[in-house]
Amino acid sequence: MFEGVPIISIIILLPLIGAIMSFSLGRHDKYAKWVALGFSTAALVLSLLVVVAFMVEPNTGSEGYHEGNGFFDFQFYEEYSWIESLGIRYIVGLDGLSIALFVLTTLLSTISILFSWDTKLRPKEYFGLMLVLEVGVLGVFTTLDYFVFYVFWEIVLIPMYFLIGVWGGPNKDYAAIKFFIYTHIASLALLIAIMAMYFEAGANSFGMEDIWRAGQSEFARTFQIAVFAAAFFGFGVKLPMVPFHTWLPDAHVEAPTAGSVLLAGLLLKMGGYGIIRVAMPTLPEGAEALQLVMAAIAIASILYGALVCLAQRDLKKMVAFSSISHMGFVLLGYATFTQVGVAAGVFQMFAHGLVTAVLFMMCGVVQHHCGTRIIQDLGGLSKKMPAASTMMTIGFLASLGLPGLVSFAAEFMVLASMFDTWALWLFLPIISVAITAAYYLWALQRSMFGPLTTKIDTSHVHDMNWYESVPVGLLLALIALFGVFPLVVFQYIDPAVRIVLDLFGGG
Amino acid sequence: MIPLEYWLILSSLMFVIGAYGVMTRKNAIVVLMCIEIMLNAANINLVAFSSYYSTLHPAFGTDVSGQVFALFSIAIAAAEVAVGLAILLSVYRRYQTIDVDKINILRW
């Protein structure tokens, strides 16, 4: 469909053009949201067309197909030289690992822009920054050159810093700075890892595939362990993993709703994506040496995140901690080094992106209409906002892994692969399934059910606005769709993961 | 011919005296004067080495480039004094003092 058209670059450029237009609107800042919606929708539509054109059973001769010869096989492949003397090229392409996250990015960006429809504070900067964020995340998910990858990786931080710092809650300065510095330190570890791989490979190329190929013979075991540790730290902080997670609750609590949606829905996925795209395939011996560390951290994240949720008073903070718990499943799936585990981990990223977006949006709705998110001050809101409470209930149920909704397949498969690798240690992470149900239902009981609260003035509380219910409804429909038909997504992930495990020596 | 060492001792003395003045005097004009003394110490060095060089290598004839540099230096020093005094005048107008201890707003 896209023969001879650099479609990936076009999709990355669209939001960038939109951002520049939005920034330069001058006095006409009420059109910013229309500009943002237009450009993000265009990117969304094009990315959906890309999915349609993406070949599940690749025809190896077709244009834009790039055979990895052991590395990942890419489609819609584009390659341009940039800084030749250093071997830096602009390479983009999609495979089964990235395509789900790619579409998730365009989808969530569009939806969060729609959700922020009534932003009144500096709209042109706000929507412009959202688009810049989309550009950065899209770049991370498509770039196949470490240098450009790192550039995009860092670009993402800047709009998020401003989104938290300008449009955030009462403690926004603290949260924004903490977010930036914490994740930036992690990025430095990543940079060190990239540089180490570049020089050790000696291929005078930053291309992921070139470095991987050279690394097959050049990377010694101790080198791999050290560099994997650095890269794992760099990606893991973003994931986030316990104990390097504390930037996340603060950033979420203070960020505006759409910022939280993108933060949890996309930025966390960058960490999970990096581990599976970069760290594990390129440094397999390092990964193998640190397998137990990965698993221990994953289980700690799952259980600890769930337990801390139980004690939260702020609805949004609870959802933030639940992200830690659920992203632990991603890491646990990876750590098994099995086909089932890794595929389920990738799927869990996609599922979590959809579900957590709903949850943060519902927190935003509660905040917007009731003026508070403290669970103890809420209560009985079902009476006042039936649609909101229904959507919140479905969202919570999806997040606690109810079958028929999207997370179930992922969590079940991760746990199955966990048993495959570590047998009865299975009983540690599986406890979290009950704790998760407990904290969600308890929160639901105290905020939505029971008699109407008297601690806040509820006389003006009304149900959701259209720009709130349409995005949430759309996401819920997708959650149910992919819950019933997970194969729709798995058919892309599964072959790509097979390649990861071939890299691993059989898996 | 006075040996080079004497000139160097003189210029060192002038330099140290100037530096001492720069570090200790409170009056900004005196500090400026001390800076001039240090500058002239350098000028003496330039001239001294210049003539010392000529005596060392008579084959090259008389090389006056060092002395020319001294002249440059004097001219720049004059300009610098003008600028320095102008700054001091402005400072005095603003703060009614030229005590360098009190002019410390450029700090943490």
Place this chain on the structure above:
Amino acid sequence: MIDWIAYAWLIPVFPFLAFVLIGLLPKRTLGWEDGGGYAVAGAAGALVLSMLVIWDVLNGQTLTHDAPRSTWLIIGDFRIEFGIWVDQLTAVMLVVISVVGTLVVIYSGGYMHEEGVGRRRYYAEIMLFISVMYGLVIADNYLQMFIFWELVGLCSYLLIGFWYEKPSAASAAKRAFIVTRVGDIMLMAGLIILFKYVGTLDFAVLFGQGAGSIVSRGEIPQDMLTLATALIFGGAIGKSAQFPLHEWLPDAMEGPTTVSALIHAATMVKAGVYLTARTYPLLVQTPESLLFVAIIGGVTALIAATCALAANDIKRVLAYSTVSQLGYMILALGAGGYLVIHAHEAGGYAAAMFHLMNHGFFKALLFLCAGSVIHSVGTNDMRSMGGLRGKMPITSITMLIGSVAIAGIPPLSGFWSKDEVLAAVYEGGEFDPVFFALWAMGVATAFLTAFYMFRMWFMTFAGAPRSEVHAHESPKIMTVPLMILAGLALVSGFALFVGEGFMGFIERSIEDLPVTPLHESLTDIAVRIFTDPLTYVSLVLAVAGILLAYRVYYLPGFDRSVFAVGVRGKLQRALENRWYISQFYDDFAVKVWYGFALVADWFDIYVIDGIVNGFAYLGANMGATIRKAQSGNVQRYASLIILGIVVLLVFILYVLPWGGW
């Protein structure tokens, strides 16, 4: 002749369509009872199709190994496919779900009439509930079953919490979901074990017997299979409210009574029994798990029966009686497994399923009667009822039929199945003496059952009214389902003697297990039952229970204050507090976990984040200290510059050469 059984997958579709329509249609098109019409239509459609399918099964057709399947997931080397599985066991479940489900929905037309706008939500959720329960019983692999299993839990959560503005209802719903989820975790773990070793969860593969069994084929070690079956039964412990996870069911009374009827008779709790019965081909390979099953069942039957003795809430009495009767079924399944292993007989298995069906009818009847009473009196508390017999004749008589049936008096249904259950357990004693003890518990339970059921009936309907409520009989839409169910409770026991007989019918579902068909003629069965002295033991005890209740709660002159003093008082209070099990969960388990959570939260804020902020503080403080050097004093800068030059010169001229450079 249409092959109806091939369309069994359509059964859950009818109620599901009703659910979608009620949920999405605009309000004014909902019609009768705000969606009640669609609900009745959905339930009736499923009923008709179920009956057609059952007809096919009765004619010997099944759809098991060769059903069409569709792919749900391909991951690595695994291909997970979903399909349908209809055999005799499924047919029994279909009977119960379709009949009880339809009658409950019709009854709701009267019972929920005053609910107003909430009815739409009610009917939608009820339809989803029935739909997923159908889905559960026609699943052909454990994963598909587990999906519907969880959805059944979800629907019960929604319906128990239907009156969400009541804090107790919201709390009970949450408790039901979380407690059953604990069981679900065990089930999930059991399934994961099977999946890892066998690579599939399809019944067709897992249920091979003899040389074809998964152990014989070397796919799973025996001890792992034992663990897996025990864990799968753990799911039934949660769902079917078995000890020690039984306390959620009595609390689940907070929902509308119709919901209770559905949960107790047809949907939720029967799923656990069904799961255990479905797992039979695996359970009979693991005798240890079977013993576990039997003991849990026996203990549950007795404990729940004692708890029912002191309950004053009419629905709570019925709830405990459900737990107790479910214990019977589980006990019969456990004992029946021993019979299959050692005697190649399916008696216990058949008895359990027979009791499940009979219980479905009479428990639905009892709950709907209780609903009728509550609807009329406006309270659940039996202490403020009494003397309703004259005012509610139909309800009182149908409830009496239900009570007699559950008490086990011939010829009503409960007698036949309970007798078969106890006979099977006693027979199991031949192979493990522990079954004699379990049999004794079962017989004691039969006595207690008769006593508390009639205590309830006498307190409610007999004697003089104890409050000023103006009671009246319920409308026809409610009493007609009662009469139908009463008729079923009267006659369903005779299924033993119809056609090939219930026992012969159901045992064909496990004929692959080495089971010798019972070559009993139908009259043989009757003769066996009435010549066995054990039949009379339980019968006499049941009659004694009724008479005791008559003496204590009907005849005047009995001073019930003797229950309040001394040892009896202590016992009474223990019973009223349900053996403190509930308190244990509330005061201990919940607080311990919440305590963990608070500690973790504290740790997060003050230790982990404390370290992070500590680094930030360190950095900031160092900066604050060092910047003091920037004093703004030009002379000090100059001094430092000169000092620096001197130090540097000394270093270059003296230290470096001294060091060898």
